[in-house]
Amino acid sequence: MATVTKLGMLCLDGTPTEPEVKYVPGTEISIVSGNALRWVVVNGLLIADRSLLTSISWDDLDAQGLVFGEGTTIGRQDFRIRLLKAGDKDDACNEWDAALDVAGKEDGLWNWASGFFWGQEAVEDPSHRAVRGRNSARHWTWFGSSTRGATLGFRPVLEPLPSDGLRPGSRACAIGGQSILYGDIVDQTAYDVILRPTKKTALAEADEGRLAIPLPNGDLAVDRSKAVMQNIQSID
Numbered sequence: 001m002a003t004v005t006k007l008g009m010l011c012l013d014g015t016p017t018e019p020e021v022k023y024v025p026g027t028e029i030s031i032v033s034g035n036a037l038r039w040v041v042v043n044g045l046l047i048a049d050r051s052l053l054t055s056i057s058w059d060d061l062d063a064q065g066l067v068f069g070e071g072t073t074i075g076r077q078d079f080r081i082r083l084l085k086a087g088d089k090d091d092a093c094n095e096w097d098a099a100l101d102v103a104g105k106e107d108g109l110w111n112w113a114s115g116f117f118w119g120q121e122a123v124e125d126p127s128h129r130a131v132r133g134r135n136s137a138r139h140w141t142w143f144g145s146s147t148r149g150a151t152l153g154f155r156p157v158l159e160p161l162p163s164d165g166l167r168p169g170s171r172a173c174a175i176g177g178q179s180i181l182y183g184d185i186v187d188q189t190a191y192d193v194i195l196r197p198t199k200k201t202a203l204a205e206a207d208e209g210r211l212a213i214p215l216p217n218g219d220l221a222v223d224r225s226k227a228v229m230q231n232i233q234s235i236d
Contacts, residue, residue, distance in 0.1 A: 086119020
């Protein structure tokens with residue numbers, strides 16, 4: 001079963017905005033702290049469960065650094081926000097198909113039927129860019145990078161960035177595979193971080209031992225080779 005988490009709030013020119021609204025050219029796009037957006041946790045990434053904006057071009061996104069990556073902090077967690085790698089041709093390996101392979105392709109999870117969304121890749125002609133969705137979960141085609149339309153959307157992915165200075169006594173987040181775990185660091189080695197889960201225990205239960213091994217006292221031993229660790233709050 002796919003893991004879905006809520007994180008962040010969409011803003012346009014600094015004003016909180018509901019997702020799936022029409023983009024006004026020139027408006028500044030940001031995602032700030034909040035609990036309004038839904039993300040599917042898959043393959044160590046957080047992928048938006050729908051397009052957050054419509055009527056937006058690839059060039060609009062590129063002008064704001066949102067195609068290949070722009071650093072952002074959301075609720076004390078650091079990410080690179082960018083477009084998915086969607087494939088430069090129909091049968092190319094890419095992040096979107098890899099996510100569907102793991103989490104499934106149901107429209108109820110991904111909301112792909114509501115429209116196309118932009119990918120990173122150029123397609124043959126330098127002015128053409130890959131898009132996915134709408135006709136089916138795995139549908140692939142392309143549009144000119146300057147094209148805007150009601151069925152062309154911005155579905156971002158959050159790529160977690162690791163933190164320096166992890167130490168016992170700090171609040172941390174572990175993201176890897178299809179799991180996202182929160183807790184206080186109890187101990188750590190070169191191979192594992194021992195987390196004492198916070199109130200978001202449902203996410204720990206959904207992990208089913210893939211990212212972290214439950215210990216007899218309720219703590220979790222997180223395999224560092226499988227997770228990006230983020231230091232999200234000191235408890236000094």
